[in-house]
Amino acid sequence: xxxxxxxxxxxxxxxxxxxxxxxxxxxxxxxxxxxxxxxxxxxxxxxxxxxxxxxxxxxxxxxxxxxxxxxxxxxxxxxxxxxxxxxxxxxxxxxxxxxxxxxxxxxxxxxxxxxxxxxxxxxxxxxxxxxxxxxxxxxxxxxxxxxxxxxxxxxxxxxxxxxxxxxxxxxxxxxxxxxxxxxxxxxxxxxxxxxxxxxxxxxxxxxxxxxxxxxxxxxxxxxxxxxxxxxxxxxxxxxxxxxxxxxxxxxxxxxxxxxxxxxxxxxxxxxxxxxxxxxxxxxxxxxxxxxxxxxxxxxxxxxxxxxxxxxxxxxxxxxxxxxxxxxxxxxxxxxxxxxxxxxxxxxxxxxxxxxxxxxxxxxxxxxxxxxxxxxxxxxxxxxxxxxxxxxxxxxxxxxxxxxxxxxxxxxxxxxxxxxxxxxxxxxxxxxxxxxxxxxxxxxxxxxxx
Amino acid sequence: xxxxxxxxxxxxxxxxxxxxxxxxxxxxxxxxxxxxxxxxxxxxxxxxxxxxxxxxxxxxxxxxxxxxxxxxxxxxxxxxxxxxxxxxxxxxxxxxxxxxxxxxxxxxxxxxxxxxxxxxxxxxxxxxxxxxxxxxxxxxxxxxxxxxxxxxxxxxxxxxxxxxxxxxxxxxxxxxxxxxxxxxxxxxxxxxxxxxxxxxxxxxxxxxxxxxxxxxxxxxxxxxx
Numbered sequence: 001x002x003x004x005x006x007x008x009x010x011x012x013x014x015x016x017x018x019x020x021x022x023x024x025x026x027x028x029x030x031x032x033x034x035x036x037x038x039x040x041x042x043x044x045x046x047x048x049x050x051x052x053x054x055x056x057x058x059x060x061x062x063x064x065x066x067x068x069x070x071x072x073x074x075x076x077x078x079x080x081x082x083x084x085x086x087x088x089x090x091x092x093x094x095x096x097x098x099x100x101x102x103x104x105x106x107x108x109x110x111x112x113x114x115x116x117x118x119x120x121x122x123x124x125x126x127x128x129x130x131x132x133x134x135x136x137x138x139x140x141x142x143x144x145x146x147x148x149x150x151x152x153x154x155x156x157x158x159x160x161x162x163x164x165x166x167x168x169x170x171x172x173x174x175x176x177x178x179x180x181x182x183x184x185x186x187x188x189x190x191x192x193x194x195x196x197x198x199x200x201x202x203x204x205x206x207x208x209x210x211x212x213x214x215x216x217x218x219x220x221x222x223x224x225x226x227x228x229x230x231x232x233x234x235x236x237x238x239x240x241x242x243x244x245x246x247x248x249x250x251x252x253x254x255x256x257x258x259x260x261x262x263x264x265x266x267x268x269x270x271x272x273x274x275x276x277x278x279x280x281x282x283x284x285x286x287x288x289x290x291x292x293x294x295x296x297x298x299x300x301x302x303x304x305x306x307x308x309x310x311x312x313x314x315x316x317x318x319x320x321x322x323x324x325x326x327x328x329x330x331x332x333x334x335x336x337x338x339x340x341x342x343x344x345x346x347x348x349x350x351x352x353x354x355x356x357x358x359x360x361x362x363x364x365x366x367x368x369x370x371x372x373x374x375x376x377x378x379x380x381x382x383x384x385x386x387x388x389x390x391x392x393x394x395x396x397x398x399x400x401x402x403x404x405x406x407x408x409x410x411x412x413x414x415x416x417x418x419x420x421x422x423x424x425x426x427x428x429x430x431x432x433x434x435x436x437x438x439x440x441x442x443x444x445x446x447x448x449x
Numbered sequence: 450x451x452x453x454x455x456x457x458x459x460x461x462x463x464x465x466x467x468x469x470x471x472x473x474x475x476x477x478x479x480x481x482x483x484x485x486x487x488x489x490x491x492x493x494x495x496x497x498x499x500x501x502x503x504x505x506x507x508x509x510x511x512x513x514x515x516x517x518x519x520x521x522x523x524x525x526x527x528x529x530x531x532x533x534x535x536x537x538x539x540x541x542x543x544x545x546x547x548x549x550x551x552x553x554x555x556x557x558x559x560x561x562x563x564x565x566x567x568x569x570x571x572x573x574x575x576x577x578x579x580x581x582x583x584x585x586x587x588x589x590x591x592x593x594x595x596x597x598x599x600x601x602x603x604x605x606x607x608x609x610x611x612x613x614x615x616x617x618x619x620x621x622x623x624x625x626x627x628x629x630x631x632x633x634x635x636x637x638x639x640x641x642x643x644x645x646x647x648x649x650x651x652x653x654x655x656x657x658x659x660x661x662x663x664x665x666x667x668x669x670x671x672x673x674x
Contacts (some may be wrong), residue, residue, distance in 0.1 A: 002570030003560040016553025345551070352548045355507065356608075357537020357565030359530035441509045442501070445548055447622075 002099020009370045012349060016324065016342050023331075023338040028309070029380025030331040031421055032385035034324035038413055039390055041317045043405035045310055048254050048403060051204035052302035056108075056284050059083070059091060059268040059291060063299035066308055068255070072267035074205040075123040075304065078115050078181055085263035085295075088112050095287045097273055108136035108273040111130055112265040114217055117177040117188070122163045124177050124210045126217030126265075135269055137202040147171050148197030154216045156195040156355040169195050177212075177220070188220045214265070215255060220365040231299075241393065328421065330429040339367070339432035348434045351444035364437040371429020375422040382421075383414060410421040455516065458482040458519030458616040458648030459506065464515030466498075466505055475566050476502050477672040478515070483664075485520075488639060488649040490658055491667035499652035502668065503618045505541055506650070508532045517526040520615035539607030541617040543638060545624045549593040554582060555604045556589040559611050566612040575584065580611040584641065598626075602634050610645045616664040619641050630659060635661055 001007060013020045051073045052058070060068035061081035070076035088110070092098070096108035111131050117124040125131075132150045136142045148171040153156055157168060169175060173195045179186040193212060201207055272287050276281040284301065291299045319348030339346075351361050358366075397405055459482065466476040476498045485491050493499045507518055517524040519539045520560045523610040527535050531660045541562075549558050557579035568576065586601040595599055609617050614642035619638055635651075639661065642649040651658070652668075659665055 002573050003557060003564035004570070007557070008561065011550070011552045011557060013552075019473070021490050280601050347547070348549060352534070352550055353565075354509065355548070356535070357561050359533040363532060442504045447545060 005366055005369065006035045007439055008353075009366055009373060012346075012366070012370060015349075016345065018441075019338045019342055023335050024374050024377040024381065027328075027331040027375060027396055027421065027425065028381035028385060030324070030328040031417060032389060033384025034321070035383060035386035035414065035417060036389050036393065036407075037317075037324050038417075039231055039322050039386065039407045040104040040393065040405070041321070042410075043394070043407045045306070047203065047405045049303075049306055050138050050202065052306075053141075053204075054139045054271055055135065056272050056280060056300060057288065057291070058298070058302065059270055059300050060266065061296060062298050064296045066305045068298045069300040069302055069305040069309075070115060070269060072269065072300075074313040075115065075125070075209055082114075082264035082266055082298075083268065084260060085112075085265065086134060088262065088265055090290065091268055091270070094290070096270055104276050106274050106276055108271040109269075110271075111135050111257050111269040111271065112214060113267045114214060114265045114412050116266065117179055117217065117220070118181045118185070119163075119177050119210055119261045120167055121181070122166065122210055123181065123207055124157075124212060126212050126214045126216075128214055131174055131211065131269075134271075134387055137204045137206050139266060142154075143199040143202065143203070143206075146198045149273045150193070151211070151213050154213060154219065155191055155198040155205075156213065156216075157193040158199060159195055160199050160207040160209045160211070161201045163210050164198045166208070166406055171195050171198060177210075190223055191216070191220055201224075201384035201398075201404070203398070210261075213359045216260075217256050218262045218264075219253055219255070221264075222258050223264065226253065226257070288401045328424065330422045331378065334373055334389045335425050335428040336431060339371060339429060340383070343432060343435055346432070346436060346438045347444045350439045354439075354441045355445065364433045367433035367436045368426055368429045370431070372422050375425025376418075376431075378425070379418040379421040383409070383418065416441040452647070455485045455520070456486065457482050458485045459650060460516075460518040460521075461506070462516040464502075464517060465507060465513045466510065466515075466522065467513060474498075474513075474672075476505060476512075478502065478568075478668075479672060481666070481671055483616065483648045483650060486643070486646050487640065487664060488662055489651070489661035489664040489666060491650060491652045491658070491666050492654060493652070499654075499668055499669050501618050502574060503542070503620050503652060505535055506616075506618060507542060507670055509516055509536075521549055533565075537562070538567060538612065539615045541612065541614040543605055543609045543619040543622045545621040547605040549601055549604055551594055551607075551651065552592065554590050555586060555600070555607075556595065558593055558604055559608045560674065562608045562611055568612070577607075577611060580607040583644070584637065589599060590659055602625060606641050610641045610647055613645050615645050616648045616650060619649060619653075621653055621655075622651065622660070623653070623655060629655070631655070645662070 004335040031397045052069070058068050058072045060072060060079055061083055062068045062071060062079050071079045082213060085430070092110035101107045109130055112128060113131070114126040117121060126274050131152055146161060174192045176187050176189045176192055179188060193216070272280065272283050274283060288299055288301065291297055353363060386409060390409070394407050459480040464476060464660050465474050467474050481535065491499055501510065505512055506524065513526065513578060519535065520538065522535055524532060524535065532581040546595070550561060552560065557614050559580055561574045561575045563576055578589060581604065585602050586600060586607070593604055596604070610663050623634050626634055636659065639649065
């Protein structure tokens, strides 16, 4: 190999290998951080968009449409204001009637959900079988069962994949639900639920939920109502009690005891009928306007609400990216400091090169190129680190949060980051390059010490 | 071999230099000529301007006035990169502490000299290896900082003469060596220059050097008074 500028630079870096390695490492960590954040920003949004699937609208009685979305799809909280069953039927019949559709029209659906109970802190969602047959948590990908099947009778339950993992419950196991979302609420110990199915992963919030049928939930809460009304656990006459007064029978309540006050839901997952191959936005707009005529209802269009949410969360993204950029700028400063700190050694080398016939301009270019090469090494290693970190973070998020993310480094953004880092590194090398350019030769050839 | 038409290796006329305007001349040489292939010892005490004169000849300092020709080429008529090229092609320099490039191997140190002298890339490696071999160095791919002082000295000499310069400037090349090693080093330098046809201007304050040179000057004797 001939003695090219590249060889001179690499030998110069070898002479200061420890400082060069540390500097390149600081650049690579900054690049990896920036790229990982950029990667997670988009992947996070994509993950959030999972869950609402093929739903066009979510109808609730929450404070805001965003709250309805967060409560009904992400189970972020328990809605306080219920919707009566009759209201649900009216919505269903008006906007997603269960009647045969003309050719070319895809039927819609209206799936009722009721939130309010939990098990070991996991949300219990009371719904109908249509939740599994019509609603798709990710559009085009309906629910699939890892074990068992959907509930068919009262007091049967289906577990989301993560709920099954977290609780350790399997098909055939029994459990009691708790009133409210906390761990310390009143346990509905009058009725036991039996697990009849476990869902496969969907990468959405549904994975950490437990699903029961609506009637079961209504019966539980009707019993609570009866107890409150009669000041007694339930009718004790005409049945046997144990030595400690405990009842020796199941709770005496049936669907016949349910009143309109019991038949409550907290949200509706609504999909309007659509013409095949047509954009549904026009039909959705009509339905949206019609539903909004009842001002007590909140109507959320998931895509719009997610946009709204990310407009808020986006500010946090920007802060994180700004922080990563500051780290990147810091690494550029570290290049500057490392090169500045090695100027004593470098001055002698510059003087020797000048004696051998190297021009000042070439010295300037050698130092600048060295800084840029540190930028190249740092950005390449940083990209590799980000590539490695992406799947690792995806795995952790899937295991810990049940979020499916698909971290992808967009090539254009990666290239832009790389070019930016190299330019930044070269800029950081500017001052040392000027200093090297101006190095007085005679003074720096004298014996040391 | 030189011919009658070969210009002198060094020709200095009325060279004046001071570090600060208005101060006494640090270098004051009315005339000095070294013919091609000649070897001259320049003596003088510390601070007499010997090393500064070498810097001026190499074009690393700007004179207040005067003219320096190396192999017939005017050092100060060339500016910037042209002067640097002239230095790379026509001059070799040897220092007391060798001033080798750290992080480079012996071979790379010598190749660097060839590269800046404009030697074609394909010729650099064989010529550098040959120069080092002629000075008895075989382990040429070791970093210079891992070599003994004697080996480093040989690398420094090889680097100075490998370009077949017209003139080699040696600045106190034996100042840090004991008499025995100093003599050996001087023999190496003088023989290498002779073998390459390069003139040698050696500055030293060591009286023991005098016997080795037919041409001797005291720097104070060069001044016009």
